[in-house]
Amino acid sequence: MAKFVYRMQSILDIKYKLEEQERTAYGIASQRLQEENAKLQQLMLRRMEYEKRAAELAVGLIDVRAINENKRAIDAMKSLIRDQIMKVHAAEKNLELARRRLNAVMVERKAHEKLREHAFDEFKEELAAEEAKEIDQLVSFNYHDQTDET
Numbered sequence: 440m441a442k443f444v445y446r447m448q449s450i451l452d453i454k455y456k457l458e459e460q461e462r463t464a465y466g467i468a469s470q471r472l473q474e475e476n477a478k479l480q481q482l483m484l485r486r487m488e489y490e491k492r493a494a495e496l497a498v499g500l501i502d503v504r505a506i507n508e509n510k511r512a513i514d515a516m517k518s519l520i521r522d523q524i525m526k527v528h529a530a531e532k533n534l535e536l537a538r539r540r541l542n543a544v545m546v547e548r549k550a551h552e553k554l555r556e557h558a559f560d561e562f563k564e565e566l567a568a569e570e571a572k573e574i575d576q577l578v579s580f581n582y583h584d585q586t587d588e589t
Contacts (some may be wrong), residue, residue, distance in 0.1 A: 443562045445555050454548040461541040468537040472530040479523045486516035 445451070489512045496506050 441562075441566060443559055445558055447551065447554065451548070451551045451555060454544070456545045458541070458548050461537070461544045465534070465541045465555055468530070468534040469515050472527070472534050475523065475527045475530045479520065482516060482520045482523055486513060486520060489513045489516060548586040 472521065489509055493506070493509050496502060496509055
């Protein structure tokens with residue numbers, strides 16, 4: 440029996456490898472976004488702690504130096520949070536770009552898989568036609584042998 444050989448199998452294999460690379464890149468971008476979001480959450484928690492400390496410093500005996508230091512710490516946290524928000528947005532853009540590239544590669548791979556399926560269907564049709572031709576020849580041969588014997 441004949442064996443099916445897809446003539447563009449090497450291209451399909453490359454498409455599989457490209458898709459795997461893009462999946463890895465997407466995973467890395469997703470991980471990076473999660474890390475940046477975690478850093479942002481930590482900064483916000485620290486800012487809340489400083490604000491809580493500011494409220495505590497305002498009650499009771501007033502220590503001006505401690506209040507000023509705490510205010511500078513809150514201002515520094517606000518600046519760090521703004522910077523971190525920018526990093527989160529950049530990570531989100533990178534994730535979206537990776538998702539788009541992955542989607543494009545998947546579409547290409549699926550198109551090549553469809554082409555392979557069509558080629559395989561054609562192969563099966565050709566094989567069936569060949570078998571039918573062989574059967575017709577065999578039947579014709581047997582018929583001629585029977586008519587020659589009589």
